[in-house]
Amino acid sequence: MCLEQEIVTEANTADHVKPHRGDPELFWHGELQSLCSQCHSKHKQNEEAGKTVVRYGADGWPV
Template identity: 65%
Template sequence: MQPLCIKCLEVEEVTVADTADHIIPHRGDPDLFWNGVLQPLCAACHSRLKQREELGQVITTFGQDGWPVD
C-alpha cells in the first residue's frame, strides 16, 4: 500500500499515512471489513475529511496557494 496519505497528496502535501481506510464504508459488514478495498490516509484526514464525506457533506479542499482544489 502507498505509504503517503492520498488526500494530502491531492493538495500537494506530503504526509505519512498511518490509517488504512475502507473506501466503501463497511458499516459492520464483516465481509466488507476484511475484504474491502483500503486506501492510505493520515489520522487527520481520516478523522476530518472521510467522516464528513460519509455524512454526505460537501468538502472543499484548498491547495497550499489558498485556491480550491477540484
C-alpha cells in the same frame, strides 16, 4: 487526499474505500487505502456523511 492538495503527509491510517457499516465481509476483505489521520478523521467521515468537503492547496486556494 493530501496529494490532491499537493501536500505530503505521512499516511498512518488504513481506510475502507467503501464504508463497511458493520458488514464483517467488507471490514475484513474490502479495499483499503492509506490516509493521514487528519484526512481520515475529518475529510473522509464528512464525505461519508454526505457533507460537502472543500479542500485547500498549499497556496490556500480551493482545490
